Amino acid sequence: MSMKPNAKTVLDVKDLQTYFKTDAGIVKAVDGVSFSVREGETIGIVGESGSGKSVTNLSLMRLIPSPPGKIVGGEVIFEGKDILKLSEKQMRSIRGKKISMIFQDPMTSLNPFLKISTQMVETIRLHEKDVSKQEALERSIDMLKLVGIPSAEKRIQNYPHQFSGGMRQRVMIAQALSCNAEVLIADEPTTALDVTIQAQILELIAKLSNQMGTAVILITHDLGVVAGMCDQVCVMYAGRIVEKATTDELYARPSHPYTEGLIKSVPRMDTTKKGNRLFSIEGQPPNVIDLPPCCPFHPRCHKAMEVCRQAYPLVKDLGKGHEVACWLFAEESEKQRALNEANIKEKAE
Amino acid sequence: MSIEKRKPLLEVRDLKQHFPITSGAILQKQVGAIRAVDGISFDVYPGETLGIVGESGCGKSTTVRSISQLNKPTSGSVIFNGIDLVKADTRTMLKARLDIQMIFQDPYASLDPRMTVRSIIAEPMVIYNNRRLLETPMSPMDIERRVEELMERVGLNKAFKNRYPHEFSGGQRQRIGIARALALNPKIILADEPVSALDVSIQSQILNLLADLQKEFGLTYLFIAHDLAVIQHISTRVAVMYLGKIVEISEAVQLYDNPLHPYTIALLSAAPIPDPKVERERKRIILTGDVPSPDKERTGCYFYDRCPKKMPWCSCHIPPMLDINEKQQVACWLYDKRDLSKVTMEEAEADAAKTASEKT
Numbered sequence: 026m027s028m029k030p031n032a033k034t035v036l037d038v039k040d041l042q043t044y045f046k047t048d049a050g051i052v053k054a055v056d057g058v059s060f061s062v063r064e065g066e067t068i069g070i071v072g073e074s075g076s077g078k079s080v081t082n083l084s085l086m087r088l089i090p091s092p093p094g095k096i097v098g099g100e101v102i103f104e105g106k107d108i109l110k111l112s113e114k115q116m117r118s119i120r121g122k123k124i125s126m127i128f129q130d131p132m133t134s135l136n137p138f139l140k141i142s143t144q145m146v147e148t149i150r151l152h153e154k155d156v157s158k159q160e161a162l163e164r165s166i167d168m169l170k171l172v173g174i175p176s177a178e179k180r181i182q183n184y185p186h187q188f189s190g191g192m193r194q195r196v197m198i199a200q201a202l203s204c205n206a207e208v209l210i211a212d213e214p215t216t217a218l219d220v221t222i223q224a225q226i227l228e229l230i231a232k233l234s235n236q237m238g239t240a241v242i243l244i245t246h247d248l249g250v251v252a253g254m255c256d257q258v259c260v261m262y263a264g265r266i267v268e269k270a271t272t273d274e275l276y277a278r279p280s281h282p283y284t285e286g287l288i289k290s291v292p293r294m295d296t297t298k299k300g301n302r303l304f305s306i307e308g309q310p311p312n313v314i315d316l317p318p319c320c321p322f323h324p325r326c327h328k329a330m331e332v333c334r335q336a337y338p339l340v341k342d343l344g345k346g347h348e349v350a351c352w353l354f355a356e357e358s359e360k361q362r363a364l365n366e367a368n369i370k371e372k373a374e
Numbered sequence: 375m376s377i378e379k380r381k382p383l384l385e386v387r388d389l390k391q392h393f394p395i396t397s398g399a400i401l402q403k404q405v406g407a408i409r410a411v412d413g414i415s416f417d418v419y420p421g422e423t424l425g426i427v428g429e430s431g432c433g434k435s436t437t438v439r440s441i442s443q444l445n446k447p448t449s450g451s452v453i454f455n456g457i458d459l460v461k462a463d464t465r466t467m468l469k470a471r472l473d474i475q476m477i478f479q480d481p482y483a484s485l486d487p488r489m490t491v492r493s494i495i496a497e498p499m500v501i502y503n504n505r506r507l508l509e510t511p512m513s514p515m516d517i518e519r520r521v522e523e524l525m526e527r528v529g530l531n532k533a534f535k536n537r538y539p540h541e542f543s544g545g546q547r548q549r550i551g552i553a554r555a556l557a558l559n560p561k562i563i564l565a566d567e568p569v570s571a572l573d574v575s576i577q578s579q580i581l582n583l584l585a586d587l588q589k590e591f592g593l594t595y596l597f598i599a600h601d602l603a604v605i606q607h608i609s610t611r612v613a614v615m616y617l618g619k620i621v622e623i624s625e626a627v628q629l630y631d632n633p634l635h636p637y638t639i640a641l642l643s644a645a646p647i648p649d650p651k652v653e654r655e656r657k658r659i660i661l662t663g664d665v666p667s668p669d670k671e672r673t674g675c676y677f678y679d680r681c682p683k684k685m686p687w688c689s690c691h692i693p694p695m696l697d698i699n700e701k702q703q704v705a706c707w708l709y710d711k712r713d714l715s716k717v718t719m720e721e722a723e724a725d726a727a728k729t730a731s732e733k734t
Contacts, residue, residue, distance in 0.1 A: 073573035073574060073575060073576075074573055189664040190664075191664055192664065219429035219430055219600065219665075220429065220600065220602070220641060220644045220645050221429060221640060221641060221644045221660075221661045222429075222664065223644065223646075224643075224644035224658060224660055224661075225660055225661075225662075227646075228658070228660060246573065246574060247646065248574070248648035249603075249645070249646025249647050249648045249653075250646050251648075252646065252647065252648050252649055252650045252652075252653045253646050253647075253650070253653035253654075272650045273650050273651065276648070276649055276650050276651075286575065287574055287575060288648060290574055290575055290577070290578035291574055291578070291603065291648050292578075292581070292603040292604055292606065292607035293603055293647060293648060293649070294602055294603045294606050294630060294642070294645060294647060295647055295649075295652060302582050302585065303578040303581055303582055303607065304578065305575065305578035305579045305582055306575040306578075306579075307579070309543050309545065309546075309576070310573070310575070
């Protein structure tokens with residue numbers, strides 16, 4: 026883990042909104058998400074299922090199936106350009122080359138009909154037209170060696186089913202980084218793996234990110250993984266970022282009641298005394314179809330106030346880049362103004 | 375601890391579960407076996423929670439399925455209340471199994487989508503009632519009342535009893551599964567990864583519910599999970615499995631404070647802790663390689679290929695369970711009274727050959 030405050034920003038996401046049209050109504054899967062990633066930095070996005078973590082990152086890659094999905098607003102600035110406005114052809118030269126992705130399930134994200142060599146050579150030759158097959162193959166073998174696959178020269182001629190889960194995830198990482206990607210999006214890269222293999226893969230991602238200066242966006246639901254890997258963390262809930270801070274700051278001073286509950290509700294191996302009840306957040310995560318314009322967490326929050334039921338909280342900066350979207354940190358006057366506005370709106374309707 | 379002196383509720387002795395590998399299209403013949411569970415023994419005492427941890431494919435789930443006789447074990451015995459379930463006739467086994475219930479991992483797959491919540495929870499009672507295996511027969515009204523009582527106990531609104539599983543979220547479905555397991559007032563519940571498919575905030579709700587139920591009904595749990603922190607939270611004793619064998623079985627406190635087997639040590643060091651400061655200062659033992667396939671018979675330690683502390687002796691001698699103290703047992707040659715680290719490969723192999731010839 027290394028903080029590089031002076032490193033340049035590689036990817037800047039501003040107010041991203043991705044909606045899905047369904048028969049039941051509009052699903053605001055991602056509703057105003059902003060964050061930025063610097064060179065060599067690892068940023069974690071945590072949240073429960075349905076909180077919009079994966080949709081955020083599929084939007085960055087422009088991989089949202091449309092229809093029903095649509096990126097309805099926001100900007101994603103990469104190399105000075107808004108990649109949401111690029112043509113599909115221009116996008117193809119970025120996707121997989123400059124911004125790469127590794128998926129959760131290594132069992133299904135490789136093509137079972139093609140040898141590893143075919144798949145890796147294809148990736149490289151697709152993005153770099155002047156590379157010969159032989160060169161691409163050599164580079165693929167080097168990449169496999171880099172990610173720690175023994176006898177890479179032989180193994181590259183194997184099919185995916187001949188590899189174990191951890192090995193397949195290594196192949197995915199090798200493939201994702203074979204074009205020297207600047208941003209690596211890892212969507213739950215270790216969720217399908219065992220703890221000992223998880224440790225291997227995480228160490229590998231951290232090492233490669235350090236060596237090659239790749240920025241990593243790590244999506245996970247595991248707070249332990251985040252603690253060990255990330256420089257910065259965004260906590261998502263119902264399509265929005267509710268808290269954003271450096272990792273140390275977030276764990277030392279979780280400010281949003283949801284973050285606090287999340288951290289407290291995981292049993293810890295090192296400190297928990299047996300017999301204690303776990304802290305638990307009551308209730309269920311909300312259905313994101315037609316959410317009312319208020320704090321989506323208020324039905325489960327033990328500190329909910331009247332204003333939380335009426336208006337969406339403002340984002341407050343607590344210093345050192347620690348941002349939180351919660352009315353607890355707003356000024357009295359701001360709360361009053363929000364309440365008044367909500368009242369006026371209600372009357373108008 | 376008085377636990378050791380009590381009579382065990384469940385005794386598992388040298389349990390083996392091998393699944394045959396066959397070849398040939400018409401005339402199938404067995405060419406090998408997957409040794410999913412390869413000779414394990416342990417006791418479960420009344421009122422305790424025995425946690426079983428291990429990586430995928432180590433035989434955790436097969437162990438509980440063999441105990442509940444969903445798979446007939448290849449050999450060994452499972453003694454529950456003085457009855458050997460493996461050898462008992464079907465009726466005796468069914469009667470004993472009334473006290474053994476299961477909770478499954480995937481709340482999406484373990485509930486029949488075409489049954490209402492009421493019929494799911496009532497099913498065990500209906501079946502046992504029809505087979506006349508209940509001590510006091512239950513009338514439909516009794517069953518109905520019991521279903522409502524159970525739904526309230528696990529935190530479900532009883533007005534929802536006519537709904538179907540797809541109308542519930544994952545956590546609520548797991549509650550339905552728990553209500554079904556409680557329906558017959560079992561003595562022991564075999565919980566196969568009951569919280570791994572759930573979100574963090576829901577996971578803690580279910581863990582708390584399980585702990586409350588244990589206190590209330592004096593239940594005994596055999597609890598499987600791959601998450602070490604969850605196991606530590608809920609268990610009194612913990613068994614660590616690797617490749618179909620138990621490598622270490624200890625009181626939970628001892629296991630986490632002072633792990634003995636190299637595999638346990640590596641496993642504990644690999645599990646992430648949700649605290650950045652602790653994470654940075656920890657030393658990780660990263661194991662190389664993957665879990666080997668359990669399809670061949672082994673002559674040495676099962677962990678030999680990946681062990682960071684392996685000795686020549688380990689390659690050809692299967693370690694027995696050694697008692698370190700009353701609370702900890704470990705299957706590892708490092709803790710043998712003799713110092714085996716200086717034994718060379720030739721000597722070890724000669725010794726193994728000698729023992730083998732003595733046997734035959």
